[in-house]
Amino acid sequence: MSVPTEHLVILAGILFSIGVAGFCLRRNLIVMLMSVELMLNAANLTFLAGSRAHSAGGEPMLEGAVFAIFVIVVAAVEASVGLALVIALYRRQQTVSVDSLNQLGDA
Amino acid sequence: MANLLFYLMGLGAVIGSLLVVTSKNPITSVLSLLGTFFCLATIYLLAGFQFLAAAQILVYGGAIMVLFLFVVMLLNLGHPEEGSGLEFMNKRRMPFAFAASAMLIVLTFAGVLGQGSAPGAVELAHMATIGDLAGLMFGSFLLPFEAASILLMGAAVAVIVLAKRERTQAVER
Numbered sequence: 001m002s003v004p005t006e007h008l009v010i011l012a013g014i015l016f017s018i019g020v021a022g023f024c025l026r027r028n029l030i031v032m033l034m035s036v037e038l039m040l041n042a043a044n045l046t047f048l049a050g051s052r053a054h055s056a057g058g059e060p061m062l063e064g065a066v067f068a069i070f071v072i073v074v075a076a077v078e079a080s081v082g083l084a085l086v087i088a089l090y091r092r093q094q095t096v097s098v099d100s101l102n103q104l105g106d107a
Numbered sequence: 108m109a110n111l112l113f114y115l116m117g118l119g120a121v122i123g124s125l126l127v128v129t130s131k132n133p134i135t136s137v138l139s140l141l142g143t144f145f146c147l148a149t150i151y152l153l154a155g156f157q158f159l160a161a162a163q164i165l166v167y168g169g170a171i172m173v174l175f176l177f178v179v180m181l182l183n184l185g186h187p188e189e190g191s192g193l194e195f196m197n198k199r200r201m202p203f204a205f206a207a208s209a210m211l212i213v214l215t216f217a218g219v220l221g222q223g224s225a226p227g228a229v230e231l232a233h234m235a236t237i238g239d240l241a242g243l244m245f246g247s248f249l250l251p252f253e254a255a256s257i258l259l260m261g262a263a264v265a266v267i268v269l270a271k272r273e274r275t276q277a278v279e280r
Contacts, residue, residue, distance in 0.1 A: 003110050015143075030184070038143070041143070076170060
């Protein structure tokens with residue numbers, strides 16, 4: 001594939017901003033977590049684009065790929081802890097909407 | 108040919124992620140996120156990162172998305188959310204959301220177009236195999252690797268504690 005690095009970075013930027021919009025807009029906690037996953041994936045794509053751009057010619061430079069693996073590990077941890085929190089919340093409140101979580105606010 | 112596939116997959120990823128954000132039914136969101144992850148895995152493969160593509164499908168497509176799907180079905184949320192129109196979105200935060208994402212896209216374009224010497228098209232000499240990655244992972248990245256394993260174990264313990272029913276309820280049964 002001989003796509004310029006710029007296009008990879010632009011694709012990552014578009015995906016990241018869709019994730020940001022989803023995180024801000026949705027009320028459903030599960031969909032908000034999925035938007036975070038989308039943002040982490042966009043960051044991964046940027047890491048890989050950088051790794052690829054710096055290994056021009058010769059040997060592939062893989063530091064970015066190693067970082068992407070660490071990002072995947074952290075994403076798995078984040079998803080499992082986040083979903084456990086969602087289940088604990090649902091058990092207590094029978095809802096997954098963030099609008100109903102206002103016990104600590106003045107609303 | 109490979110370039111065309113990249114643009115197709117990029118389009119698929121963007122459409123899939125838009126569906127994640129805009130669909131009313133959480134099941135549709137989960138499944139379109141799965142499609143987005145598969146498109147991204149294809150892009151990783153095209154870019155020459157073989158193991159990353161496999162890990163993407165195994166960890167994201169296999170583990171994380173099944174977890175999401177399981178939680179949506181366990182909590183019985185697999186039906187469209189109530190309210191008409193855009194009721195399932197937070198209208199007060201809409202201007203902020205659009206401003207933030209527009210700013211990010213502008214920032215990306217400015218950063219990409221503004222740099223002086225663009226790397227341009229790059230082709231890896233050969234695919235980055237798992238052997239290349241392992242050499243780096245168990246060499247200069249050994250300490251972060253161990254730290255990640257400790258993080259995973261801590262998260263496993265934390266999830267068990269969080270999901271456990273409280274003791275008083277357990278005794279009553």
